[in-house]
Amino acid sequence: ESEPQPRPCTFHEISAAWVDCYVRFDGVAFIDKGCWCNTDPVSGELQITEHTIQNETGEQFTVRVLPSCHYASEPLPAGKGSLYGIIDHFNGRYALRVVNYGIFFR
Numbered sequence: 333e334s335e336p337q338p339r340p341c342t343f344h345e346i347s348a349a350w351v352d353c354y355v356r357f358d359g360v361a362f363i364d365k366g367c368w369c370n371t372d373p374v375s376g377e378l379q380i381t382e383h384t385i386q387n388e389t390g391e392q393f394t395v396r397v398l399p400s401c402h403y404a405s406e407p408l409p410a411g412k413g414s415l416y417g418i419i420d421h422f423n424g425r426y427a428l429r430v431v432n433y434g435i436f437f438r
Contacts, residue, residue: 338416343393346426350419357393357428358414360385368397369404378404382427385415396420396427403433413437 338356363386369378378399386392395415397404417430
């Protein structure tokens with residue numbers, strides 16, 4: 333059985349019809365620096381963290397990261413690349429939740 337393949341798409345295509353779809357954003361870069369998940373300064377626990385990615389035309393999109401992912405404490409990738417994930421709708425806006433460590437940057 334073959335693995336599911338993400339559907340390539342652009343930020344402006346995302347709508348309610350894309351929620352729970354496995355997608356791929358190409359040619360994106362993280363605006364933020366740091367790790368995938370921030371650490372709570374009081375408890376020292378990793379927190380749900382949102383980051384912003386930008387495409388080549390300057391459009392931006394949110395990436396939402398859960399502290400349960402195995403790469404939560406790793407640094408965000410530098411440069412441009414592709415992110416694979418599931419589209420979520422949270423708090424009135426769309427976000428990408430990276431799954432299966434679908435990160436390909438160079």
